[in-house]
Amino acid sequence: xxxxxxxxxNDYHIYKHKKDCLTGSARAWIITPSRAQYMKxxxxxxxxxxxxxxxxxxxxxxxxxxxxxxxxxxxxxVRRQGAENKPAELAAYKVVKDIKELTxxxxxxxxxxxxxxxxxxxxxxxxxxxxxxxxxxxxxIVDYRAALMPLCKQHHxxxxxxxxxDPGSDSIVRTLMQxxxxxxxxxxxxxxxxSMGHSVCARSKKGVKNALSMTIPLGEGIHRRMVxxxxxxxxxxxxxxxxxxxxxxxxxxxxxxxxxxxxxAVRDMxxxxxxxxxxxxxxxxxxxxxxxxxxxxxALTAQVLVNVARASMxxxxxxxxxxxxxxxxxxxxxxxxxxxxxx
Numbered sequence: 001x002x003x004x005x006x007x008x009x010n011d012y013h014i015y016k017h018k019k020d021c022l023t024g025s026a027r028a029w030i031i032t033p034s035r036a037q038y039m040k041x042x043x044x045x046x047x048x049x050x051x052x053x054x055x056x057x058x059x060x061x062x063x064x065x066x067x068x069x070x071x072x073x074x075x076x077x078v079r080r081q082g083a084e085n086k087p088a089e090l091a092a093y094k095v096v097k098d099i100k101e102l103t104x105x106x107x108x109x110x111x112x113x114x115x116x117x118x119x120x121x122x123x124x125x126x127x128x129x130x131x132x133x134x135x136x137x138x139x140x141i142v143d144y145r146a147a148l149m150p151l152c153k154q155h156h157x158x159x160x161x162x163x164x165x166d167p168g169s170d171s172i173v174r175t176l177m178q179x180x181x182x183x184x185x186x187x188x189x190x191x192x193x194x195s196m197g198h199s200v201c202a203r204s205k206k207g208v209k210n211a212l213s214m215t216i217p218l219g220e221g222i223h224r225r226m227v228x229x230x231x232x233x234x235x236x237x238x239x240x241x242x243x244x245x246x247x248x249x250x251x252x253x254x255x256x257x258x259x260x261x262x263x264x265a266v267r268d269m270x271x272x273x274x275x276x277x278x279x280x281x282x283x284x285x286x287x288x289x290x291x292x293x294x295x296x297x298x299a300l301t302a303q304v305l306v307n308v309a310r311a312s313m314x315x316x317x318x319x320x321x322x323x324x325x326x327x328x329x330x331x332x333x334x335x336x337x338x339x340x341x342x343x
Contacts, residue, residue: 002215009067042304047071048072049073049075050073050106050309051074051102052077052078053111055077057297058271061298062323063077063089069306069332070332076093076102077096079097099124099129105129106313107132107312108120108305109132109133112133114136117135120133121133122148125151125152127155130312131157133159134168137197137249149319158312158317159312159319160322162321163305165301169300170303172323172327177275177291178279181278181281184279184287186275187221187275187277188273188274189275191214191215191273192216192217194213194269194271196301198225199213202257205244206235206240207239207242208240209230209231209232211227211229212231213225213227223254224252224254224255227255227258229244230260237258269296271293271295272293272295309332310330310331310332314329
């Protein structure tokens with residue numbers, strides 16, 4: 001295979017679209033002539049160009065997180081309406097209906113409802129563009145990863161899935177806790193706070209104009225879902241309640257559905273989590289560890305998405321969850337500097 005050689009022996013930034021080979025103990029990439037210009041741009045650390053797909057709560061905060069990240073630039077925003085009724089805060093950016101209308105996109109942040117993530121990823125990955133998302137149906141993650149893996153490898157792209165705070169950053173904490181006490185039990189207690197995934201799900205049901213799902217922790221990983229709905233004309237609370245409780249998002253938890261005049265009047269973006277593990281290190285019993293945070297839900301989700309968008313540029317083609325990524329790859333800066341500061 002002809003092409004030029006770029007040696008990364010002293011540079012930990014590994015980018016996509018390359019064939020791997022080994023030259024002694026140093027890592028090198030064979031780059032075809034068509035990739036030479038791309039690699040030259042990346043090798044001098046130009047900014048990562050990210051597109052935001054969807055402009056709801058997460059999309060709004062994703063733009064803010066990208067604006068705050070010095071190693072990123074916004075390639076554009078993709079939304080159903082395109083530039084029609086373009087929000088004032090997006091005046092400086094290209095807003096389109098199709099990501100193909102944007103140029104030189106490295107990674108797409110899928111700020112879309114969970115159940116549309118697969119469709120968007122299947123459309124974008126064949127373009128050679130990385131994708132990251134916050135897919136949050138825990139029981140479907142393994143199948144989702146398996147569905148995207150061959151697509152990523154075929155098109156030399158990277159997808160990081162289920163990268164919010166749970167699943168996502170909490171998954172990393174659970175993994176670390178289990179490594180510290182391999183035998184034992186872990187509990188994830190959410191809330192009290194607004195669940196975006198559950199709220200979107202409830203809002204999608206027939207007869208629902210707007211909805212808010214609050215998660216109430218009952219302890220030991222058990223939760224109650226309090227769902228507040230604005231009903232459309234002609235809809236009944238009984239019908240809506242049956243639809244909501246039958247959905248996999250709610251089917252496994254105690255769920256209460258209540259009609260309200262205005263969801264906005266009771267909405268609060270706050271949420272939180274308390275992770276606990278009690279177990280055994282070696283043969284020593286009663287090892288206990290905890291992790292807690294209280295956060296703005298969509299803002300933290302958006303920050304995690306930007307972090308893994310950065311990390312996606314440093315991985316081999318494939319589909320990853322956050323527990324499979326080196327945490328250091330999610331941070332900006334040189335690896336040696338980060339090690340000196342954090343270790």
